[in-house]
Amino acid sequence: MTVQVTVWNEHVHERETESVRERYPDGIHGAIAAGLRTDGYAVRTRTLGDPECGLDPTTIEETDVLVWWSHCANDAIDDEVADRVVEAVHDGMGFIPLHSGKNSKPFVRLMGTSCSIKYRHGGERERVWVADPGHPIADGLDEQFIVPATEMYGEPYDVPEPDRTVFISWFEGGEVFRSGLCYRRGAGRIFAFRPGHEAYPIYHQPEIKRVLSNAVAWAQPTSGASVTTGEVDAVESFDA
Amino acid sequence: MTVQVTVWNEHVHERETESVRERYPDGIHGAIAAGLRTDGYAVRTRTLGDPECGLDPTTIEETDVLVWWSHCANDAIDDEVADRVVEAVHDGMGFIPLHSGKNSKPFVRLMGTSCSIKYRHGGERERVWVADPGHPIADGLDEQFIVPATEMYGEPYDVPEPDRTVFISWFEGGEVFRSGLCYRRGAGRIFAFRPGHEAYPIYHQPEIKRVLSNAVAWAQPTSGASVTTGEVDAVESFDA
Amino acid sequence: MTVQVTVWNEHVHERETESVRERYPDGIHGAIAAGLRTDGYAVRTRTLGDPECGLDPTTIEETDVLVWWSHCANDAIDDEVADRVVEAVHDGMGFIPLHSGKNSKPFVRLMGTSCSIKYRHGGERERVWVADPGHPIADGLDEQFIVPATEMYGEPYDVPEPDRTVFISWFEGGEVFRSGLCYRRGAGRIFAFRPGHEAYPIYHQPEIKRVLSNAVAWAQPTSGASVTTGEVDAVESFDA
């Protein structure tokens, strides 16, 4: 059955800055969606400017995996919408926050930490190393790939110890960063992936497209077991 | 240096129900505090009725480890106070939510999950088994201890996979539950401990007192490394 | 592409004890293999009496997932064969040790712990609870299932903290046990599943068959990233 992906983007930089618009004429969401469609996923895009921030209940209900890009507008997401995303993850929806989507309300709420880092705008070189070559999100990659010019993110990255550390980045300016981390929250799978500043054509790189495609496959919901919560009767007899 | 403990209790059942008051004449917080003082900790108590829910900035600032009991008033905690607790944990404060403190705002925010369970009020027998006998929170315990009559909590317990599973409970009515779980969030240590309904004299049990005393020692802050966050200069030179 | 499963069984009890043979006329391996074939897997069976303990290099090479049952003959596996299994897991082969396969040389070597437990032969009732209802190994299950009569395994189970705790068992005699645990070692996925004494028809239960089928799907190899090990040249230039 086809995986239903929603690519969500705040879509601010592309509208406000001509160089970003030239780089991503269909928006960052458009570039990501095009790559995923090529790999056979059913993809829709939504942006902050759509009704209910683009994430109304029906859209969420119909989404298997939500790919999320945000940066300057992280605080502009309605709290109610953020909670809707969090609850959908608990119920099994995959969630893939990209770049400074690490500061988005849904990701911060799912982590329970500050998600703080250090950063630098310098256009430096990043080498993304595969730390977990047996992970399906690394399928088909070489042991590293280069992002020629990017914003740096540096450790310490204040997140819970991850289930798996798939990628660790090296930066020309001397820092390191855990760039691809896997989590489970409730029934949902989360893959936090660092690369992707709006000032660089990172989402056009084939390795990045490959990672996103692999991540969507990995993050899709599974049917799971049935669950009862709340007050229940005893299943074994006893004398109280 | 003496560990500074704050035992916080909503302190509702003891005021409203005579049988609970007789069981805990100094409140659940009083019973817990007395045990910890015997073990040499510096302990203060605070309750929901105190100004700022008992958790004003000064109190939090002076607290190394916060022991927390709550049940019927979980929703009555101010959001701002809950966030203050969460941030203090990020900065290193230990946090020990007891019983339905698992539904408290600070714990749920630190976990990022629903923390849902199944439960039953039946006064049944619980056997608390040590699953991690090498953990310091289990120091001095036998391999199991009995809570003669209690409320049942049953799996699935919707929390992130813990760092360590210290205790797993068996219930007479047929359920199991991970009763003692360790987490780190930011610099802070969290130990979620299940036993302790207000309708039973559980906090008077020597094994429970031992666990709480061990957990406070385990959860106390360490000095850690210094950290820079935000925008930084490069530490290696490069040509952008 | 069809997953290639090898079901390995020491095949001692079935040959030596008539009641076991009546229960498992095709061997425990035959019962397990039949269930997996029904679900569409390509399955072969091997036993300790086959050349090279049934696990020659070609068999291992052709195996995607190895299901393993052993008990009284755990020490009879050649060390070289055990190492071959371990290395195959490192290279990506899935490994599903059942019941006292937890004491098998390959599993103990992959864990690095004693894997010790407590146990009792009493024919008591076991309730296998799903602790991780969002895990694919729990797909299609109810929140618990009953094994009507079995040998008990009790905590503490001396294994490394698992990646995921999928099942926790309740026993009539008062113990608990983490009955389904997930691990990664190298590129390989491991699922240790407790149920299955030879004295009971456990592998004929539909829930058990379902778990094994789910576990094989989960444990199958992925292609992963390419890896270089050993001495390498620098990828960035520097002056030594």
Place this chain on the structure above:
Amino acid sequence: MTVQVTVWNEHVHERETESVRERYPDGIHGAIAAGLRTDGYAVRTRTLGDPECGLDPTTIEETDVLVWWSHCANDAIDDEVADRVVEAVHDGMGFIPLHSGKNSKPFVRLMGTSCSIKYRHGGERERVWVADPGHPIADGLDEQFIVPATEMYGEPYDVPEPDRTVFISWFEGGEVFRSGLCYRRGAGRIFAFRPGHEAYPIYHQPEIKRVLSNAVAWAQPTSGASVTTGEVDAVESFDA
């Protein structure tokens, strides 16, 4: 009570190579032991040339934490001695393998993986970043420290996902490496720490001494709970 530390060193390079001997006139073990003694630990040293490889049962029995340096003689450790170390770790002894001690028999057996890496002898600069600033092994450190010249180790590092990732290294030649990893195996705590080639005065660096001192404190045994293993009677009555 004073922590009893044994610093074990193969002690081959210092005897065979004059430049190493000049750098470490008392051996690498002597340099490490001197630092730990300054911090108040009771320290003895043992080398491969001592009877039973320096790790006879009495020595092990009296050791709280074993610091281990090995490189060219990793295969020269008796299997029986290696198993003795492994069992002592299971029983609670702390274990701190340094540098290519990652290839030592005890560490490989405790991990259950190949522990393979990539490496380069180039005398390049390493920056050791603190990824977990709240961990006690990072107490008192700045957010990074420099090893001016060293052998490089590069990812992927084939070890199980650690309990905590305390340090991640950046190398001038373009690689990254998880340089400080925490594990539990049985009751024992393990801290694998990368820095320390014999060709460089790394164990004379104050930051390295600080890490080793912190790690010994962290790795010391705790008393734990009592444990029963093997066949046991039921603790609850039932009709079989």
